[in-house]
Amino acid sequence: MEIELTAEQRAFRESCGKLAANLAARWHRGRGPHDIDPPVPDDASWARVVDSGWLAIGLSEENGGAGASVVDLTVLAERLGYHAVAAPVLGAVIAAEQLQTWNAPSGLLQDLTDGGLRLAPALGADLRGLTGTTAGALAWDAAGAEAAVIPATGVAHTLGDALPFADPTRAVRPLGAPSAGLSALTLTAPGxxxxxxxxxxxxxxxxxxxxxxxxxxxxxxxxxxxxxxxxxxxxxxxxxxxxxxxxxxxxxxxxxxxxxxxxxxxxxxxxxxxxxxxxxxxxxxxxxxxxxxxxxxxxxxxxxxxxxxxxxxxxxxxxxxxxxxxxxxxxxxxxxxxxxxxx
The missing domain is CATH 1.20.140.10 (Butyryl-CoA Dehydrogenase, subunit A, domain 3)
Structure with missing residues (x-):
């Protein structure tokens, strides 16, 4: 049984590490709690994330992705954690996977992978898991995100200002009113x-x-x-x-x-x-x-x-x-x- 990364995965790990280190270097942690940058990547940094294909690799090919394995995605996640990258990559990847699981339109998923739309996953108030209701819902890893979708209702909600959170490299934001820019989605509940x-x-x-x-x-x-x-x-x-x-x-x-x-x-x-x-x-x-x-x-x-x-x-x-x-x-x-x- 093969129990180590393949040569391709090791090469991917190296390339992810280089970009993650570059992204981390652009974030200013300051000299105190009032001198720290918010975890919102600038346009150039987010464009590099999109161009790298990080947002797309886990989705199926018909949805604009590469159909990579979850092991491939954890290689990426490990490098993001290693460099403490202050960019909402994992939030975007989880939101996209959730919508794919709920059979969202391929056009919407391709907008996510192309960087044209930025969504965050909606979690319950205790952050223990994805939520099916807006009551107390919080968008996690939501820096720079436009909205969060509640798949059970198909409604995308706007996001409020970031709340105090232990991790300065990630933003947690409350859900607001339905988004005027995103129409209601017809989704299918997974088995x-x-x-x-x-x-x-x-x-x-x-x-x-x-x-x-x-x-x-x-x-x-x-x-x-x-x-x-x-x-x-x-x-x-x-x-x-x-x-x-x-x-x-x-x-x-x-x-x-x-x-x-x-x-x-x-x-x-x-x-x-x-x-x-x-x-x-x-x-x-x-x-x-x-x-x-x-x-x-x-x-x-x-x-x-x-x-x-x-x-x-x-x-x-x-x-x-x-x-x-x-x-x-x-x-x-x-x-x-x-x-x-x-x-």
């Missing part, structure tokens, strides 16, 4: 298997984003431990620091295995099985990402507590990603309930 697959799809992308975030924090902590000296020796020579980094490495690699399995399952297994695999992966990644990012701040020491250091960006992205589409407590509870019902 249970397709609906479960959609849930697994979203969870797999969030897991990969958390993987990239924790890998970035660990890599930076390792580099710091190699160069920072105390008592005449690199701090990486101290056993306490080594233990923190070794534990982080184990959690990162375990999350990587869970992430790849979750992504593979979305395309290879029935929807209910794929959703279970995705819940397991998201639960593990949610806890592990926060632990690794917190340990990285310990390794950085005093500088890790400052705004100028990037450590707080990784930690805040990890905390937010932990909650979005459900944290470990939510998914472990669902899995336990399912197991008890079958016993």
């Amino acid at each position: 249970d298997d397709a609906a479960a697959r959609l849930g697994a799809f979203a969870l797999s992308l969030l897991t990969a984003d958390l993987l990239g975030t924790m890998q970035a924090a660990l890599d930076a902590a390792i580099d710091h431990a190699r160069t920072r000296e105390q008592f005449g020796a690199p701090i990486g020579s101290f056993q306490a620091v080594q233990q923190l980094l070794a534990d982080g490495h184990v959690l990162v690699e375990a999350t990587r295995s869970a992430s790849y399995h979750s992504a593979w399952a979305v395309d290879a297994l029935p929807g209910t099985q794929a959703l279970r695999a995705a819940r397991v992966a998201k639960a593990f990644a949610s806890r592990s990402a926060v632990e690794v990012c917190e340990s990285a701040i310990q390794v950085f020491g005093g500088i890790g507590m400052t705004w100028e250091a990037p450590a707080h960006i990784w930690l805040r992205r990890a905390h937010a990603g932990r909650s979005v589409f459900g944290d470990e407590h939510h998914h472990q509870g669902v899995i336990a309930d399912d197991d008890l019902q079958r016993s």
Whole structure:
């Protein structure tokens, strides 16, 4: 069984990393909470995202996409997390996949992939999952988005101003009135298997984003431990620091295995099985990402507590990603309930 990325996927990973690094460099995190750029990419940056094909690769060819696998998409998501890209790529990809699952017109989906229309996914007030009602609904990863669609009603809603959110690289916005620029859509509700697959799809992308975030924090902590000296020796020579980094490495690699399995399952297994695999992966990644990012701040020491250091960006992205589409407590509870019902 092949359990590693193909040569094409590794090449794609490298190209995604280069563009993600470039996009991240254009975002200004400032010197304090009142000096930070909103996570809205400028027109040139968004044009590069569109031209890269990131928004299209996961959709079917008849809808203007490339029909890529979910593993391919998680390769992209992991690089976005690694560089903490402040551009709503995952939100746009999830919104497009949701509409495709609900059999939206191909013309609408092609508008999304061409960058002519920017939509965000609508989640419930607790951000645990996609919502079918406007009551308390929030558009996630919605920086620069024009609207969010509630597929159950086929209505696109305008979006309000961004709300306070732990992750400064993503925007959460409340839904407003129906959009005057988008007519009501006639959509078809998916079957249970397709609906479960959609849930697994979203969870797999969030897991990969958390993987990239924790890998970035660990890599930076390792580099710091190699160069920072105390008592005449690199701090990486101290056993306490080594233990923190070794534990982080184990959690990162375990999350990587869970992430790849979750992504593979979305395309290879029935929807209910794929959703279970995705819940397991998201639960593990949610806890592990926060632990690794917190340990990285310990390794950085005093500088890790400052705004100028990037450590707080990784930690805040990890905390937010932990909650979005459900944290470990939510998914472990669902899995336990399912197991008890079958016993």
